[in-house]
Amino acid sequence: QVQLVESGGGLVQAGGSLRLSCAASGRTFSYYSMGWFRQAPGKEREFVAAISSSGDSTYYADSVKGRFTISRDNAKNTVYLQMNSLKPEDTAVYYCASRPYIVAVTTVSGYKYWGQGTQVTVSS
Secondary structure, eight states: OOOEEEEOOEEEETTOOEEEEEEEOSSOGGGOEEEEEEEOTTSOOEEEEEEOSSSSOEEEOTTTTTTEEEEEETTTTEEEEEEOSOOGGGOEEEEEEEESSSSOOSOGGGOOEEOOOEEEEEEO
16 A cells, blocks of 8 residues: 655645645655646546656656656655746646556546645735
8 A cells, every 4th residue: 555645735826836845655766657646626636747756757748848847756656846937827736646657647547645735825
């Protein structure tokens, strides 16, 4: 069983930055690919970014490409999401997810473990 705990959410003005962290339990973190998803009120959960188990491959939703960066530190069992140039439409609950495969995917159904989420609110 893998447990994921997100942190780093909060309230920020448009144009600002936040860095989300997701700490994972277990000794095999380096064998898991990771993803970040978000869900705004009344909307479905959507893909934001993903990273392979080694960190060599990353993937982004078009809406965040060039503004968000996903990274991981396998020694610390942690994945990060650096969010720059934030917009009001980025407001959502952000979820960290993991899957026991080296290749990352961009679909909600592709992930086995989920964190509890962290709220990000961007004011205009």
